[in-house]
Amino acid sequence: MSVERQEFFYIFTDLANKTTVAILIYQDNKIIFANPATSQITGYKNDELIGMNFWELVDDNFKEVVKKRGLERQRGLDSHHKYNVLVKRKDGKKRWVLLEGRTTIYRGRPAGLVTAIDIHEEKVSKQHLEQQAILLSILNKLDNKLKNVLTEEQLLNIVKKSIAKHPDITCFTFFLFDDNKNITNFTSYNLKKSLFNKYINKSYEELPGCFQQLKAKKTLVVSKGKLYSFCKGCILSKRNRGDFVVLKRLEYKENLLGFISITFQREHKTLEKFEHILLNEILNTIAKTIFELNQNLALNKLEENFKTFLENNIAAIAITTPQGSFIDCNQAFLNLFNYSSKEEVLKTPASSFYKDNKQRKYFIKLLKNKKVVKNIEMTYLDKNGNEVFVLENAVGKFEGDELKYIYSFLYDITFHRKIANHLINTEKLASINALTGNIAHEINNLLTPIATLSSHLLSDKDVNPKVKNILKLISDSAFKASNIINRVLEFSMVEKSAKKLVSPEKLLNDFIEIYKDNIPKNISLQIHCDSDIPAIEADYNQIFQVFRNIFTNSIEALPNGGNIKITLKKVSPETLPTEIQDFERNYIEFTFKDNGLGIKKEHLSKVFEPFYTTKQDKESLGLGLYSAYSIIKQHNGHIIIDSEENKGTEVKIYLPTILDAFNTTNEEHLKKQ
Numbered sequence: 001m002s003v004e005r006q007e008f009f010y011i012f013t014d015l016a017n018k019t020t021v022a023i024l025i026y027q028d029n030k031i032i033f034a035n036p037a038t039s040q041i042t043g044y045k046n047d048e049l050i051g052m053n054f055w056e057l058v059d060d061n062f063k064e065v066v067k068k069r070g071l072e073r074q075r076g077l078d079s080h081h082k083y084n085v086l087v088k089r090k091d092g093k094k095r096w097v098l099l100e101g102r103t104t105i106y107r108g109r110p111a112g113l114v115t116a117i118d119i120h121e122e123k124v125s126k127q128h129l130e131q132q133a134i135l136l137s138i139l140n141k142l143d144n145k146l147k148n149v150l151t152e153e154q155l156l157n158i159v160k161k162s163i164a165k166h167p168d169i170t171c172f173t174f175f176l177f178d179d180n181k182n183i184t185n186f187t188s189y190n191l192k193k194s195l196f197n198k199y200i201n202k203s204y205e206e207l208p209g210c211f212q213q214l215k216a217k218k219t220l221v222v223s224k225g226k227l228y229s230f231c232k233g234c235i236l237s238k239r240n241r242g243d244f245v246v247l248k249r250l251e252y253k254e255n256l257l258g259f260i261s262i263t264f265q266r267e268h269k270t271l272e273k274f275e276h277i278l279l280n281e282i283l284n285t286i287a288k289t290i291f292e293l294n295q296n297l298a299l300n301k302l303e304e305n306f307k308t309f310l311e312n313n314i315a316a317i318a319i320t321t322p323q324g325s326f327i328d329c330n331q332a333f334l335n336l337f338n339y340s341s342k343e344e345v346l347k348t349p350a351s352s353f354y355k356d357n358k359q360r361k362y363f364i365k366l367l368k369n370k371k372v373v374k375n376i377e378m379t380y381l382d383k384n385g386n387e388v389f390v391l392e393n394a395v396g397k398f399e400g401d402e403l404k405y406i407y408s409f410l411y412d413i414t415f416h417r418k419i420a421n422h423l424i425n426t427e428k429l430a431s432i433n434a435l436t437g438n439i440a441h442e443i444n445n446l447l448t449p450i451a452t453l454s455s456h457l458l459s460d461k462d463v464n465p466k467v468k469n470i471l472k473l474i475s476d477s478a479f480k481a482s483n484i485i486n487r488v489l490e491f492s493m494v495e496k497s498a499k500k501l502v503s504p505e506k507l508l509n510d511f512i513e514i515y516k517d518n519i520p521k522n523i524s525l526q527i528h529c530d531s532d533i534p535a536i537e538a539d540y541n542q543i544f545q546v547f548r549n550i551f552t553n554s555i556e557a558l559p560n561g562g563n564i565k566i567t568l569k570k571v572s573p574e575t576l577p578t579e580i581q582d583f584e585r586n587y588i589e590f591t592f593k594d595n596g597l598g599i600k601k602e603h604l605s606k607v608f609e610p611f612y613t614t615k616q617d618k619e620s621l622g623l624g625l626y627s628a629y630s631i632i633k634q635h636n637g638h639i640i641i642d643s644e645e646n647k648g649t650e651v652k653i654y655l656p657t658i659l660d661a662f663n664t665t666n667e668e669h670l671k672k673q
Contacts, residue, residue, distance in 0.1 A: 076110035
């Protein structure tokens with residue numbers, strides 16, 4: 001051996017002896033070299049390692065893959081792999097290593113060269129963190145899901161699905177007891193239910209011996225290496241599918257509610273301290289839910305006779321919690337609020353019945369103070385968002401000072417309220433109409449001599465031209481004022497409407513001419529009219545009134561300015577909206593579009609109802625769109641509104657022309673004219 005090679009050999013030997021990285025070489029399946037670090041990791045002496053099959057050092061779960069890759073290296077394949085492996089020590093303990101394997105040449109033949117770095121502490125710490133994170137996730141999910149549980153079956157199903165997600169849990173059993181310590185229910189995961197069916201309705205004294213130990217202690221851990229005398233012949237130990245079993249009592253407020261056993265499969269056969277804390281928190285959450293369920297069940301049993309009274313009562317009756325959950329309701333309640341089933345109501349939060357949740361908070365506060373609330377008028381919302389007016393009597397059920405349940409008895413007064421409001425509005429409208437008519441007549445009487453005298457003076461040829469211009473202005477103003485008064489009289493039902501042939505384009509232009517001065521400076525107005533618009537048969541003043549109502553709404557919807565666009569076009573039957581089914585007539589379409597405040601979706605279906613208004617102005621009667629709708633219907637037309645809150649409103653008016661679908665003039669209309 002050359003000096004240089006010998007020096008290199010000494011350096012390699014010194015490095016192999018001092019490094020903490022395990023190094024071994026194998027050939028013909030046998031280990032032929034192992035450094036001291038290999039002995040430290042595996043627990044075997046060097047002379048014990050030499051001659052061993054290389055795969056005997058790894059856990060059974062990794063043996064097949066390690067053997068396969070090692071054989072490839074011995075055949076000369078450059079099989080380079082780097083992966084985590086569990087090493088099986090001489091003392092039976094296991095350690096994680098980061099293994100890296102390569103092909104090398106020893107005495108002219110391929111051999112396997114393996115290095116291994118001990119990563120056990122790092123790996124185990126990471127596993128502990130992951131296991132704790134899983135338990136914490138289970139705790140959070142259970143905490144959320146168990147809040148709305150109504151039955152034991154729901155609870156058991158949620159617990160089973162949640163705990164089964166833990167990768168280290170191979171099986172578990174969960175028994176529930178009644179007040180007499182009899183088993184009422186159970187669930188199991190990865191174990192046949194038939195093993196435990198025989199315990200139902202029997203005393204917990206009948207359970208296997210491991211569970212009996214929980215009478216005196218809160219927790220018991222049984223592992224494969226530490227079996228107790230009571231484990232012999234136990235059905236659970238015979239079917240043990242893990243490394244250790246944790247058994248715990250399930251109790252809340254000193255009430256024993258059940259037992260639970262959980263089997264874990266993991267290398268370190270124990271739970272960390274923080275895992276025990278998290279597991280206890282999980283069981284406390286389950287126990288609390290069971291306790292509350294039992295309380296509710298006891299309450300329900302006491303109220304079975306009362307339920308019969310509820311169902312047969314003509315008043316709408318509901319039982320709710322202060323938190324807003326429904327416990328029960330009767331058929332009259334379903335009918336009043338348009339719900340199809342009790343199950344549908346039980347899934348609905350009580351807050352959805354209120355227009356404003358402040359109203360509920362006030363009601364709860366009042367009930368807590370007075371214990372009983374009598375004959376209070378309340379406004380609720382039914383399933384479809386419609387207002388329901390009720391006279392409510394409510395009784396609170398208290399545990400100490402804590403309000404637990406609310407018994408509400410509701411009497412529907414919606415019809416009476418609407419009748420009363422309608423009578424008030426009718427009387428108000430009648431008074432306004434009478435007053436409006438009287439004022440209009442008085443003003444008309446004043447305008448008549450002004451219009452007559454100004455017209456007379458205009459016909460005098462000797463009048464100075466400057467004076468003539470002033471007289472013309474007076475005459476035109478009197479004429480416009482007269483038109484306005486006529487429309488007021490028309491609204492107050494003093495005068496009858498008269499239909500005649502009208503040019504839609506002239507009608508729109510006249511309207512704009514009169515009302516353009518009322519448009520604020522921060523609002524721009526665009527007008528577009530198609531050519532060759534056919535005539536319509538309409539009451540000029542009434543259509544004016546429709547335009548005025550819609551135009552005024554658009555202006556009021558633009559408090560900060562914006563755009564209003566008015567268009568006029570002809571529409572054939574095939575291009576009519578789907579809401580209009582008319583294949584015999586042509587129509588003209590007036591469109592008023594703004595980019596203003598818009599209308600909420602829930603209000604849109606009610607805008608054409610009389611006395612319905614969303615305006616804050618208390619003097620607004622809500623008759624503008626109702627009046628427009630009525631006039632358009634009297635003209636055999638249609639009015640359609642589309643709106644989106646904060647984006648704007650578009651109102652389309654469709655009026656039939658004197659041309660039918662074949663563009664033929666209706667002779668009957670012409671004869672009348």
